[in-house]
Amino acid sequence: MEQKSINKLIENASQGQYELIDTDLISPNPFQPRQTFDTAKLNDLASSIKKSGIYQPLILRQPVPGIDRYEIIAGERRYRASIIAGLKKVPAIIRNFSDEDTMEAAVIENLQREDLSPLEEAEAYQSLIQNLHLTQAQISERLGKSRPYIANYLRLLGLPLQVKKELQSGELSMGQARTLLGLKQLSQIQRLAEKTIRDGLTVRQLEEIVNNLNVKEKTFSTEVNKQEKKSPFIVELEERIQDKMGAKANIITKSRQHGKIEIEYESMEDLDRILEVLNISLD
Template structure:
């Protein structure tokens, strides 16, 4: 398997991971023809989508000339699991092949996961979500911190953190990001919404309106600024006003509100529900209207 040590953005850790893979055509290793039906994809493969056009082109080439470079697999309880070469495996199936050249290697679970993740990160054609999930896999499965992942792959810690934040997006917006309807920059802008429940709705508007990143930033700023005004805190009533209010409610059998300002002046508000109710209140207060 050809490895480009100068792949942009990867730290020295990647060379160590792949050092023993550079001898894929070593005379000491045997290339076997394995049945495609006996082979399973790497369970730690971060890539969820494969370019169908590119796969078809590779399948056409394999149909004409075969597989030049063997895939790397390991023995499992039920056949084999792919360590590297899933595109060749998929394309061979499309080409109608029944077998594929492969090198069988002994490798433990942790190293297999590490290779799957780092090999795909080296290719740098993962979607933003797939890249974020790759970092999350390294953190969870290898018990690494963000700083350790940063050092291991040669990316800055803020870079790693920005990708991991994408995993907090709601599912609908994640789907838009995965399919390319939203860009990484647009997704990061959506994360700055104060009301997280609005993210899916704003994402859909950004897509339907064809918003640029700059336009979306301005729209999000506007939404964040349109916060509901906080209600003015009502002053606490004195015991005297509260008692007076309750006495009037008992006397008039209706809702009454008594308030006062700092100077002692105030007002009494008496609620009535109809003209008949108003006349009842006048009778209770012994007031006659000519």
């Protein structure tokens, strides 16, 4: 897809004559990154719509031309609130958007609202990478966010499934989750996450625990490497790879010019994250 400003694209789409569309002919955006909608806020918006109507039309598209079925490009909160308010028709502008444009509009509209959960935001970036084949650098340019910022969110996808659920529910904060990802031994994340929630650990307290565990892990790894007669050069390489990948690495030397590198992953999401760091696409 050619480079373009999705903001301009939506702005252009919102200009023009609107029409009233039956709400039962409208479906949510299939590329919607938001998993949960705040019920209280939707009810507040529904009350406002009952009183004053909808000031800004929804932007819709017809996935199949000529068939009266529509998908939301922008305005899903207004659509959901209109249903709560009992509206049978909503004002909308119909535009010819491709799947790529629709996906990008859904992701960016939600990102600009800045109330996605950290995990939803991470998954939004990942959807742009996987489905639109954008690099982190391209996402950074389009959204006006730094590449390290985006990379930090993408790392959240490497968390164990249960820890992701705890992050999504708010039991863990973004700061706590990022600190947990600093563990050299990724198998320790789940146990430490449970302790964090149980004991109400602050990010600072958690950082101290992670640092202590990493020191022990480094000491243990060094001892193992000594037993395996690994050279200081190989040990340092392993540590640098681990820092780069956020995953445990092991270099096995078979001869002076032959060997292999092993990188551990904890889940398929963690593997996807590692492949992204390596700039490897399976498409």
